[in-house]
Amino acid sequence: MNAHGKQKTSGSLTVKELSEKTWNDFETVLGDNGGARGCWCMHWRLSIAEWTEGKGEGNKKAMSRLARREPAPGVIVYDEDAPVAWCSLGPRSSFPRLERSPLLSSIDDEPVCALACVFVHKGRRGSGLLPAVLEAVCGYAASAGYTTAEGYPVEPADGRRAGADTAMTGIASAFLKAGFSEVARPRKDRPIMRRRLG
Template identity: 75%
Template structure:
């Protein structure tokens, strides 16, 4: 099933929709999508309300820290994205380290709202995110999904980066596989 999804920058105007998509826990364990933006100590210290305030502050800046994805007027997902340099912890990760010097729009988190999970919506969300990245001048989008072995399901803590099969369905190709279950995938958008 194809969905005509739209994206809107996370700003004060879309803040309530962001909160709706992430739920009362702010995604997994009070993250509020700050996992890749902070050191682990900073993230743990801010867990919950501190991380929520930090994201609220980012939502007031340009460029936006990500987009809320809508199906009509309904927020169905959140995607944390931007230049790889916006994600300090991602850039320091030995597992997901930079594979080359290509300027990419990193998709650090794709969080699908509770009522829309396991519906096959993720490839359409990724298409909408790629359209957004192309409109903002990025040559490529890079993702860091999990690829659970033997058809197993990923847990909410690991699925935050997306699922490899959905990335493949959305036209991404693997550019590296630093670990058996963690490909780095890209899609050219310009």
């Protein structure tokens, strides 16, 4: 990480923490809908009632408050200077709804960097960018002191394409390409995957 909070990674992708300085880039990646359905990446951080009540502007304000705190709630990934992806990450305890999820509950006591959301800008979807995004995010997580990254991707059945609201946690094939291995499969379309860092 250099003095500007920017980390050079393999290829041309770089990573910056979400902060007031990078907020406009976060908005660019998530678009007018705040990702999907006014989420603004608060899905795993709030109860369903809180999330629904804040849908849209309320969730955006909640994430804006998190962006002003340490540690950063996630990172923006850039291709050259263009913001192309967002990843919400941190210890599992940062994501209370993930912790309470009967589907994605902790499989053991290992401390992990949870990659709770991986969102690619709509103009770059389908371009095969996701494995490189995950690679860049893992580089950041390792530099932040994490030893294991954990993801919760979907594995669409029969080659179907997942929509933005179902693919918010990433696609399993991209995680495999980025060096993750399946450690559990609580449902046939939802593996839990990990990668050792460092």
